[in-house]
Amino acid sequence: MRDLSLQLLDWYDVHARAMPWRVPPDARKAGTLPNPYAVWMSEVMLQQTTVAAVHEYHNKFMSLWPTVHKLAAAEDADVMAAWAGLGYYARARNLLKCARTVVDNHDGVFPQNYETLLMLPGIGPYTAAAISSIAFDLPETVVDGNVERVMARLHDIHDPLPGSKPALTEKARALTPAKRPGDYAQAVMDLGATICTPKSPACGICPWRDPCDARIAGTAAELPKKTPKKKTPTRFGIAYVVRRSDGAWLLETRPESGLLGGMLGWPGSEWGDAPEPAPPVDTDWQTLNEEARHTFTHFHLRLTIMTATVGLDVAPTRGEFVKKADFSPTALPTAMRKVFDLAGPTLRDA
């Protein structure tokens, strides 16, 4: 029987998914490698994020900042605003840190080895292996959620994640070929994304159908096992939307660390079981009938929205007024955007 990795590469030659940042297998075999900057950008954006969601953001970032030098010179607020809506905002902060490190310490050139890549901000084991293999054709092994699932099924491993990760990583490493490691990395992930899917895997058309232990055992659909998670609690808070008579909005940039770190938002209370009021100005407040609901990874949020219109002489205790012309709701993370969508129409346009 032929090498498993070669079987998969044959499948990939025909079924590779097209992506803007990707070089298709024919061109790669002819010696063309992708732009490492574009690959890095895509891999950071793809962390815990679907290809569909990344598409337009990758296009936008490559258009706004075509080189690592341009990105390194960008304003923090501009990068955060461009990332708004994509989630996991620490990625955007680390994206900038990484770009500046590459420019300042690596002469603007991405390091071409796993160990050095791993030291850069926002680049962990997966991303270091992905850049190494995809951008430089180095024989490193990517282990993402797809690879974990494919390996668990191929070897019918029932030990639950995340505990089984080292064993799955070792299985993946044993299969990584010396030739075309970049195509192979993309091939396993494409396989997981299109054939070896979490539910209802298409075993009938899988290039690894014959050697797959879980298919033989009939356990493919129930793998990989995962340790159960706690159910998500609900937290409550108050958001204050203040409009000044000249049309300006009262906003604040959130602290660098923590939830929505570095992003623009409305002043508000802490989020918890019973929030304490924390109005940013002393004025008459109006409470909206409808609250903003949003679900984060580990809790549900319900925000009571309070609004007010104030005069030019008012000095808020928190936040800063942003002139009407300088404010774009698209710069808000989704939770804050939902607040705006509810409150905005109730506040008279100046």
Add this chain to the structure above:
DNA sequence: AAATCGTGGTC
């Protein structure tokens, strides 16, 4: 080393 950190789609 378990928790934290977004969002949109799906079933």
Add this chain to the structure above:
DNA sequence: TGACCAAGATT
């Protein structure tokens, strides 16, 4: 509606 899921990293 709610739980799960998607090319994880950081602390």
